[in-house]
Amino acid sequence: MAALISRVGKRLRRIIQRPGSIELTRYEPLVPAIEKLEEELKKLSDAELTERAGELREGGKSGDDELIEICALGREAARRALDERAFDVQLLGAIGLLTGHVVQMDTGEGKTLAGALAAAGYALRGKRVHVVTVNDYLARRDAEWMKPIYDLLGVSVGWIEPSHSREERKEAYSAEVTYGAVAEIGFDVLRDRLVTNVDDLVQREPEIAIVDEADSVLVDEARVPLVMAGSIDHTDADEEVANIVRRLRLGLHYETDSDGRNAWLTKAGASVVEKALGGDINLYDETGSDRLPAVNVALHAHALLTRDVDYIVRDGKVQLINAARGRVAELQRWPDGLQAAVEAKEQVAATDRGEILDSITVQALLARYPSVAGMTGTAVAVAEQLREFYKLEVAVIPPNTENIREDQPDRIFASPSQKLRAIEEEIRKVHETGRPILVGTQDVAESEELAEKLAKVDLECVVLNARNDAQEASIIADAGKKGAVTVSTQMAGRGTDIRLGGKDGAGREEVAELGGLHVIGTARYPSSRLDGQLRGRSGRQGDPGSAVFFASLNDELVLSNAPDIPEGIDTDENGEITADAAHRQIDHAQRVAEGVDLEIHRNTWRYTRLIERQRGDLLKHRDEVLRTALAAEGLEADEPEKFKELAEKVDDPAKVEQICREVLLYHIDQLWSDHLAYLTDVRESIHLRALARETPLDEFHRAAIPEFHKIIPEAAARAAKTLVEAEITDDGIDLADAGVRRANTTWTYLVHDNPFDSDFEQTLKKVRSMIKRK
Template sequence: MINVLLKQIFGSKNDREIKRMRPVVGQVGALEPAVSRLTDQQLGAKSDEFRKRLADGAPLDDLLPEAFAVCREMSKRKLKMRHFDVQLIGGMILHEGKIAEMKTGEGKTLVATLALYLNALEGKGAHLVTVNDYLAKRDAQWMGPLYHHLGLSVGIIQHETSFLFDPTYDPEDKRLLYLRPCTRREAYRADITYGTNNEFGFDYLRDNMVTDLDQCVQRELHYAIVDEVDSILIDEARTPLIISGPTEDSTDLYYRIDRIIPGLKREEHYTIEEKTKTAALTEEGNEKVERALGITNLYDPANMNLVHHVVQGLRAHVLYHRDVDYVVKDGEVIIVDEFTGRLMPGRRWSDGLHQAVEAKEEVKIANENQTLASITFQNLFRMYDKLAGMTGTADTEASEFAKIYNLEVVVAPTNRPNIRQDFPDVVYRTEKEKFNAIVEDIKDCHQRGQPALVGTISIEKSERLAGYLVRQGIKHSVLNAKHHEREAEIIAQAGRKAGVTIATNMAGRGTDILLGGNPEFLFKKTLYADPEMTPERQASLQAQIQAECE
């Protein structure tokens, strides 16, 4: 009762934090008239002025109002987007090394530019960590003109390549517009570097395996903003990143064990623990395996290797499922990331599990791997001098962020009152009843012209639901790891009238779906297909697409 009373009098801790930042927002606003009178060149030269002041001993916090005002003005000119006051608050939260919870659609990508610009002025590098390569590339291309005109370089780290943002570079592949290929070291030497949590982690591990410091690509881990911070720092916190190398073991044993596993029955011959994804043989199971292998004691020290192979074979058959945990593509088993729903080519499960899955799917078995280096995201991100994050859902995990990372969560207010309705969950007796209800809901939305986005937990479920819609004659798009090449196109179309999009969790984070569709993307796509189009035809087409999307 006393706590409730005190909260009503003094406000919550979050309210007090926001109130503390309001005067600084006023200072940034007061600078706007003077800053708006500067030319583009004078505005860009402000970065050098700020760097000189930092070199002369000025604290970074003292530069905040001016740096934010300069960044806001340049964004208004080059991106046609002016930071709202609540976005300035979001930028301050990130600069202070805290987590900004901002509702969906509040413009977190733009908010990050404020804190990245300010912290990059120190010349030690600033990292923007996203959940996938698509978002890293998209955000860097989108925000690149802002940083470029402010005199900052931008690097982009991708799975198999890296780029520097260069507005003079015109590649043949227009999807890589302004992205000039460079070495990984050059991308990390940029003032600001965009990349995924996996790439930053694996580059850190590789740097720790080199024998010559000149081969290292990263520099000191100075400042990072983690986008979708709850997904990376909580959901995936204990996920180890592992670099492995091949061993000399033969692969024949995997095929031999694989022929035995289908004859074993659950509970009678083995038990499983689905949460930890482990399996164990029962006494009857031990005896059956011993008979099948022609040995007298499976647990004799000389046969310990067989026990390991049998357990991994069991896990491959009963705990790892095709089109859920992995897909088979071009005769190769490719892991599906359980958090992002994306394919992870080149990644392999360790300790013989990947080989057991390959034997199960009757594809060529590669040699078993041994671990050479490993680190968890939790340990990786705690090494940064200053860490911040942003997401739409962090307040519920505030205690975990505080305990594990010493990070405070601040909920930023919305620019306008939220009119979206959030309904409670609906629970059905059977999966069939649930799918029938989903299909009826989709039919209703489709008939009313309302676009619908349906989230599913696996590739298998997304394709099963797609099958229901095909039988109902409802036109739809499917976005999962099997169709990831069309991701940008599917997302751009998802908000169109009566559009139906079925997606796995790969589309659940960081992707913007505009109601009516994304006219700019659709126009660019048509333009890439016909680069010789006349200016008159371009203008006509742009007007036509704009009208269709409104």
């Protein structure tokens, strides 16, 4: 009876506290069975342990018996290799991953080890595993850290990072378990889609993905396109337009909307620009229409993008800041000339511009894997999205030690300046006790402003932001020392635990007695998950700690998402507000922000789903061309005389095949690039169909599908034309002379903003928001 009551109680708590999650209750009886195997496995030598793990590859066990064996072997390997005996909850986490779920484990509960045990288990089942991380540092760190475990289990492991050559990447992907940042894995997919020789492929068919920080990767970055581009020459026009726009003034020459998404010229502004460009043009007719796009992106760069918030300038380069992580977004650029406009604005050397050769969203990248699992500290909040977009369920793993962190109520102020003074006072008061303090700021500018103010009152702090993110591991490692004050932009996804007493934990007991780490948020984030991730830096593995957020009714979150402040909210002499209405307003603003992001995600996927289906169909054809003699057979059938001449002069069937292959692949790739550009143009204007009571998505499909079906026959026709017009020598065809010129330089980047947004859709969102508020 008691057991029944306990089970019912657990389920009720899950329904009330964790909507959208599932229980791993059925696997809990496996834990004692795993423990029973410990003494038996301890008696084995290292070689015998490896041999026993190898027996799993032969398929002798399945179901629960297999899970028990995997976890028992993994626990013993970790004990020997790292002197870490996996907690029962870590084994449950590994089982959750091995059964294809997203597991939620609190910060500091050992997700890295649980992920390694699951990856090894999949490998012993004969599957190739990609452990997908949020950055390159974590990919290398986790692969090297966990390698001794993999070695004992007889599982090969590798990792990829930006500096790796093609051969190094191929070697890493040939391992049974490969660690890599989501962007690097995606870029390798794009590079493989452009090769003309099978030997140049680095990846194999995807099988299993285990995603670290799953909510960040699968939700926050899901709509972010990874882009492969080929270089074209840039012009000096960007600098000319930037110099003109730099002189424009807000309210006189241009206006912006309330949420900072759009900027436009006034009549006076258009007149100033036209005069500066020569005086004989009109930006809005044929005489100036070719200059209008450059003016618009320059105005966007000038009016809407802020240095040290949206980007930093370092080493003479404009570098974007990943808003979700507060760090430089490596290899990330703005699209459509905006990158060049910002470079001109900041008067730094212009980087190459290029045409997009191919792109893929993070969501589409993960959709390639037949099986996806993930782990994070904050998954329940996005459980419905994980189910909707990935058909994944969340399994909540209880902490090994009860969380005793004190989460204090938000402190809300009327203005940002009053809030900042209160934050300074909070830091001073807590610092006097000797407790370590972690302050989470919204952006680089805020972190540096706060650091300057603290320095003026003799409060020394260490700043971690996009300017010095290379030192983040060492900075975070010592953030738990007695008396330490660390100011960081966005702690989510940094992947480094803060240990009380510092990295060696020597002063842990003293810091614990003082009350542990105190976390301060300088504003609520656009997502409740980010709030939770910052709070979760304190109270690690049952440590004492506390967390408090400061907020203002004039914070960006409120002004952008819920600017209609209720009347009658009183403040005390310090500007602090205690009224419940203020708390409700900030919670409402956060929910609106989360809703907007979800709608953008849904909208993006509605359009990219068709593109991904088309890409998949075309890639099947491209792969057949790459691996077979299809190109040569097609050209021989279309142009038999010219093909015969080529075959006679070259006199090497393999070389003839490769020449034909390169010609056809070039035209396939070029036509796909043109198709992507066409779809972008269609998408940017498709919202106008709504004014005619037509469904934009249906119209997009009607425009996209017929054009796609033209690609393969058109590529064959162009390849035949190239063959006919080419001059054939004993060496074959000079491909460059025949017009088969691939980009002399290619590079990869992520598009920063929402690629499928529009002014019209923004207006619809505002109307819907107003209706909801009424």
